[in-house]
Amino acid sequence: MKLHTASETISFAKKLENESAKFYKDLSQKYGKEEDAFLSFGEENRKNIAQTERAYYGVITDAIEGCFAFDVETDEYTFETELADKANYADALSRAIEIEEKIIKFYSDAAEQSSSLMADVPRAFKMIAKKRRNREEKLRALLEK
Amino acid sequence: MALLEEPIKEVKVIKNYIDGEWVESKGEVVDVVNPATCQTIAKVPISTKEEIDAAVEAAKAAFPDWRRTTPLARSRILFRLKELLEENFEEVSRIQTQEHGKTIDESRGETRRGIENVEVACGIPSLMQGYYSEDIATGIDEWVIPTPLGVFGIIGPFNFPFMIPLWSAPYAVATGNCVVIKPSSEVPNSQTRLAELADEAGFPPGVWNVVHGGRTVVNGMLDHPDIEGIAFVGSTPTAKNVIYPRCGATGKRVIAQGGAKNFMVIMPDTNMRATIPALMTSFFGNAGQRCLSGANLLIVGEDDGFYNTFMDAVTATASGIIIGYGLDEAVQMGPVHDIEKKERILGYIESGLKQGAKLRLDGRKNIKITGDYPETCFLGPTIFEDAAPDMKIGSEEIFGPVMSVMRAKNLTEAIEICNASTYANAHAIFTSSGSHAKEFQYNVVSGNVGINIGIVAPMAFFPFSGMKDSFFGILHTQGKEAVRFFTESKVIIQRWL
Numbered sequence: 191m192k193l194h195t196a197s198e199t200i201s202f203a204k205k206l207e208n209e210s211a212k213f214y215k216d217l218s219q220k221y222g223k224e225e226d227a228f229l230s231f232g233e234e235n236r237k238n239i240a241q242t243e244r245a246y247y248g249v250i251t252d253a254i255e256g257c258f259a260f261d262v263e264t265d266e267y268t269f270e271t272e273l274a275d276k277a278n279y280a281d282a283l284s285r286a287i288e289i290e291e292k293i294i295k296f297y298s299d300a301a302e303q304s305s306s307l308m309a310d311v312p313r314a315f316k317m318i319a320k321k322r323r324n325r326e327e328k329l330r331a332l333l334e335k
Numbered sequence: 336m337a338l339l340e341e342p343i344k345e346v347k348v349i350k351n352y353i354d355g356e357w358v359e360s361k362g363e364v365v366d367v368v369n370p371a372t373c374q375t376i377a378k379v380p381i382s383t384k385e386e387i388d389a390a391v392e393a394a395k396a397a398f399p400d401w402r403r404t405t406p407l408a409r410s411r412i413l414f415r416l417k418e419l420l421e422e423n424f425e426e427v428s429r430i431q432t433q434e435h436g437k438t439i440d441e442s443r444g445e446t447r448r449g450i451e452n453v454e455v456a457c458g459i460p461s462l463m464q465g466y467y468s469e470d471i472a473t474g475i476d477e478w479v480i481p482t483p484l485g486v487f488g489i490i491g492p493f494n495f496p497f498m499i500p501l502w503s504a505p506y507a508v509a510t511g512n513c514v515v516i517k518p519s520s521e522v523p524n525s526q527t528r529l530a531e532l533a534d535e536a537g538f539p540p541g542v543w544n545v546v547h548g549g550r551t552v553v554n555g556m557l558d559h560p561d562i563e564g565i566a567f568v569g570s571t572p573t574a575k576n577v578i579y580p581r582c583g584a585t586g587k588r589v590i591a592q593g594g595a596k597n598f599m600v601i602m603p604d605t606n607m608r609a610t611i612p613a614l615m616t617s618f619f620g621n622a623g624q625r626c627l628s629g630a631n632l633l634i635v636g637e638d639d640g641f642y643n644t645f646m647d648a649v650t651a652t653a654s655g656i657i658i659g660y661g662l663d664e665a666v667q668m669g670p671v672h673d674i675e676k677k678e679r680i681l682g683y684i685e686s687g688l689k690q691g692a693k694l695r696l697d698g699r700k701n702i703k704i705t706g707d708y709p710e711t712c713f714l715g716p717t718i719f720e721d722a723a724p725d726m727k728i729g730s731e732e733i734f735g736p737v738m739s740v741m742r743a744k745n746l747t748e749a750i751e752i753c754n755a756s757t758y759a760n761a762h763a764i765f766t767s768s769g770s771h772a773k774e775f776q777y778n779v780v781s782g783n784v785g786i787n788i789g790i791v792a793p794m795a796f797f798p799f800s801g802m803k804d805s806f807f808g809i810l811h812t813q814g815k816e817a818v819r820f821f822t823e824s825k826v827i828i829q830r831w832l
Contacts, residue, residue, distance in 0.1 A: 194657065197440045198664040247424065251448050252627075253792040256440030257620060257667040258612035258652075306609050 193262040196308060199300060200246045202264060203315075204239050206293050211235040213271040213289060221279055224332060231325060238318045245314035259304040259311075267296040283333040290326040294319050338706070339439060339662040342429045348378045349523050349547055351386060352530040354393035355540025360386055362548060367523060370436035370670040370712040371660035377434075379523040382548035387515070387555035390544040394486040394513035395561045397541025402483050402511040404539075406460040409509055416505075416536035417453045420446070420529075427528055431497050432661040434522045436669040436712065437621050439661055442497075449501035451795035455814060456505035462818050463510055475830045481822035483511030484563040484588075488556035490578075492569045493672055494624045494734075496522035497529065502799060502812035503566035503590070503821075508542055510821045515544045515562070517552045521672060557581040564588030564820070566812060568626075571732070571758070571804050579807035590820060591807035592626070592799070594732040595760030598753045599629040599789065600775065602746065602766035603636045607645065609787070610765045611652050614738075615667075617763075617789030619656060619716045622671045623736040626805065627761045627783070627790045631722070631729055632740045635749050646720070646740065650696050653716040653738075659705030666705060670712035671735055677712055680735030684717060687728035687739070692719040698736060724752055732758070746771055754780045760805035761791040782806055 193199045211232040218228035250256055269289045273282055301315035348364055350357040360380030367377040401409075420427065424446055431442040456462075467478040487507045491500045500516050507514045518526035526545055533543045546552050556562055557578070564587045567578045571593030582589035599617060601610065617629035632649070634642055661669040671677050684699065698715030714736060722729045722739035729739050743749035753762045763785025764775040772786045782800030785791035793799050798811035810820040 193665070194667055195438065195440050195664060197438075197443070201664060247443065247447070249447075250440060250443045251792065252441060252444040252620065252625070253788065253790045254444075255612040255616045255789075256444055257438055258615040307612055 191264045193260055193264060194258065196246060196250065196256040196259055196304075196311065199260045199262055200242055202262065203242050203296070203300070206267065206296060207235040207239045209269075209271055210289050210293060213286070216271075217282055217286070221282065227328065227332070234321065234325070238321070241314050241318065242311075245310040249309040249311065254309055255307040259307040260300060261303055262296070262300055266299075267292050280333060283329055287326055287329050287333070290322050290329065294322045294326065297322065337664070338660065339429060339664065341433050341662065342426045343376045343433050343524060346375055346377055349380065349527050351380070351382060351390070351547060352527070352534070352543070352545040353386070353390045354397075354544070355534065358386075360547065362386070362551075365520065367434060367521070368673065369433055370672050371708050373709050373711050377524055379520050379547050381520065382546050382552050384551055384555045387546050387548070387552045388559070390515045390546045391486055391556075391559050391561050393541040394515055394544055397513050397539060398483075398485050401508075401513060401539060401542050404511070406463060406509070406511075409511065410457045410459050412537045413453055413457045413459070413505060413509055416533055417450060417457060419532040419536055420450045420453065423528075423532060424450075427497060427525065429662060430524050430528055431522075432669070434524045435493070435496055436672055437661050438666050438669050439664060441621055441669075442661065445495055445498045448792065448795070449498040452501045452813060453505045455795040456509040459509035459818070462815065463822060471828070475828060477826065477828045480825045480827065481510065481818070482825045483821065484823055486513050486515065486562050487821065488559075488562050488565045489514055489516045490553060490556070490565065490567045490569065491516065491518045491526065493519040493521040494621065494626075496525035499568045500526060500529075502568070503817060504543070506817035507566075507821045508538065510818060512563075512821050513542045513544070515546055515556065517546055517548065517556065520547055520549055523547050553577075557585065557587075560585070562587060564590075566590040566820070568592040568812075570594050574807050575804060588820060589808045590810065590812055592801055592812070593805050593807065594734070594758060595626040595628070595801075595805050596630045596730060596732055596756050596758040597628060597760055598631045598633050598749075598756070598762045600743075600746075600749045600753065600762070600764040601632065601634045601645065602764065602768065602771050603638055603641045604767045604771070605765040606767055606787075607648060611648050613765070613787070613789035614649060615652055615656065618738045619653065619668050619736045620790065622668055622714070624671060624676075624734050625790075627792055629763070629789060630733065630737075630739065631724070632738050633743055633749050633752060634740065635743050635746055637744060642742065646695065649738075650718060653718060654696055656716055657705055658702060658713055658715060660708055663705060668716070668736065671714055672712065674711055676734065677714055680714060680733055680737065683728055683731070683733045683735070683737065687719050687722065687726060690726040690728070692722040692726060692728060692739065694718070695720045695740070724755060730756065746774060750775060750778045754778075757804045759802035761785060763788055763791055
């Protein structure tokens with residue numbers, strides 16, 4: 191499915207954040223040794239939603255291209271959050287890294303598409319992509335531990 | 336994506352808001368129709384002369400106390416209104432989509448623009464400070480105090496039901512005046528909700544009044560001796576032939592913003608990737624129903640290769656625009672407001688064909704509406720080629736999603752074409768050259784000028800300008816000019832004997 195408007199792109203970003211937050215909440219319950227880290231990821235997701243909405247609702251005006259700023263193919267960024275019954279801790283971390291890669295790509299692509307059109311929104315997307323790159327590194331470190 | 340929930344769920348008869356009370360009108364009521372669904376969502380009264388007189392009387396009675404309320408106290412009520420608008424941002428936005436038809440992104444944009452005017456007016460303790468000269472002659476001082484005048488009438492159009500009255504009302508009340516707002520009877524719900532929030536914010540009775548209706552209310556405002564001035568936004572014929580002269584005849588201050596025929600000038604050095612979305616927003620956003628919309632696309636240069644490549648991209652993007660009900664987040668263009676407006680636009684398309692322009696994209700045919708909605712008010716993006724400035728489609732305001740494409744040999748000729756228009760609201764240039772931008776900005780006659788901006792909408796702290804047949808008056812809405820409009824300069828010269 192293609193997204194073109196700012197409203198549906200922001201809603202899609204929110205969906206990605208909520209789904210990945212639920213994934214980390216599940217991990218925190220399943221793998222108690224990294225509970226704090228996983229819970230902090232979920233909390234960061236909540237802040238990402240707030241940051242995105244603040245940027246969007248703060249700058250959306252009829253002077254910018256709210257209905258024509260994006261060309262997002264959602265299939266490229268969707269991910270599976272359910273783990274197989276026999277999945278182990280390493281499998282879970284690998285899945286988390288896959289999820290982060292998809293979400294980083296979404297924010298980066300959406301920022302690129304809307305740069306110079308949507309004022310503060312692409313900036314917010316870039317900042318969140320950066321935060322998620324840091325998260326991805328943390329996950330890789332956990333995997334190698 | 337899901338359809339967002341409609342905020343208006345039952346059909347109610349809208350009331351006037353006079354002297355802090357919700358008052359049922361004695362006038363006849365007419366239906367307010369959602370243009371996407373064609374369903375009646377409210378009934379609005381066509382108020383009587385007695386009702387507009389009662390509102391003016393209430394405003395006049397409230398003025399002395401409101402004037403004495405300190406600017407700081409007035410600004411605190413405006414701060415409260417701003418907070419309430421933020422809290423109800425989404426509801427207010429969806430009401431606009433439901434009654435006007437614009438997309439949810441466009442409605443949120445309108446809400447944000449409206450709130451920004453409230454925010455600017457919150458700074459009234461600084462904005463309405465006067466100035467002082469000590470010793471204009473030895474021992475004599477002189478100063479200016481901006482003072483409020485009394486009651487102002489604010490008349491809004493259908494295309495921005497929430498925002499446009501907020502270009503004026505916050506400044507009017509912040510400076511100590513009282514207002515009577517007449518929203519368009521086609522879209523009365525937004526101003527009704529705004530008045531509810533103004534009431535909750537704590538404006539004293541009579542300071543903020545809303546009277547719904549039509550000509551009787553407008554005439555009642557224009558003729559009323561206790562109305563000091565009018566801020567009007569609407570069509571040029573009404574601004575030029577009714578509002579402006581009538582205010583002159585009755586000694587009222589006036590802001591009369593009219594229509595437009597904006598040229599979007601495309602230089603061959605433009606950044607095509609960013610320009611195309613800007614043009615889609617400009618020509619087809621709000622279904623072309625705004626005075627800042629692009630109307631004529633003027634492509635500069637004799638390079639047919641550039642022209643063809645550019646027009647292929649414009650046409651391909653326009654033909655892919657998703658049309659439907661604006662509460663569907665995926666929709667990029669909603670319907671025009673009503674069948675009469677659609678018929679008028681269709682008439683212009685016919686006239687374009689008769690006068691020799693060629694349809695590159697015909698919005699009348701094969702309209703693909705997302706969702707199950709009647710085609711009644713929907714129209715697709717339409718693009719004419721071989722249009723000329725002297726054709727009706729090139730010179731008159733269509734107020735619909737129609738792009739008329741023309742060519743100019745060079746920038747000088749392009750500017751001459753822009754300047755020959757009787758309108759001068761918001762011409763824009765798209766270029767990568769600072770030199771071209773500077774030449775255009777300096778020489779074009781236009782109240783608002785865009786450089787790589789398709790909708791030249793001034794922020795709340797700048798005036799919303801306009802020239803020639805797009806504006807009648809001197810001072811404009813928004814920002815410092817609005818503060819000047821709503822105050823008189825009282826000059827005091829003092830000597831102690």
